[in-house]
Amino acid sequence: MRIAIFHLAFCAMALFAAPASAEQPPAGTYLTSCQDVRMVAGWLNATCQDRSGRWVQATTVPSWCASGNDIANEDGRLVCKSGGVGAAPSTGAFGAERPPAGSYMATCRDIRVSAGWLKATCQDSRGRWVDATTATSWCGPGRDIANNDGRLTCR
Structure with a gap:
């Protein structure tokens, strides 16, 4: 009986334990002006500086950004930009047909x-x-x- 309870508790702990490095944050120019960067369930979360130098919470879903585009900090917001620094925002993923939540x-x-x-x-x-x-x-x-x-x- 004790072995069965121990086995059940061990299995439950293994089920809920996730490796700390399972989801790595993507590369991007945002890394130069954001801190506490982490991935949680597909969402990129960070604390980023706005124009006035304040640190604000910012989030986005990196998969919404087309392959090869940059994730940038734009006044404390994480945005997808085509090309590199200074390029215009991508129209595909953030346009009229934004993916529904789920x-x-x-x-x-x-x-x-x-x-x-x-x-x-x-x-x-x-x-x-x-x-x-x-x-x-x-x-x-x-x-x-x-x-x-x-x-x-x-x-």
Whole structure:
């Protein structure tokens, strides 16, 4: 009986223990004016300086930024910029078709919306990254878009 309880407690601790370095923050010019940078469930969180020198909280989802673009600190906000320093903000990921919120964001990357279709690369139960797609209109208000073994589903 004691061994079973110990085994159960050990399994529960292993389930909830996550490696500290599981998600590494992406490179970007924001690193020169931000501190306390960390990744949490797909979100980049940092404390960044604004124009007046104050330190403010800033967040973004790096996968919303197209590959090859820079994540920059713009007056205390984390923004995606095409090219390098001084370039204009990217229009794709932050434009009219912003990805809808949902629990899928914790286990998916390269998230984008195109012509009403939510597209992402999501982890399946084996840890592989697979392409997933669903129509944004299929999941009504108050419902969650989730990653179900590498498939985008509505629940």
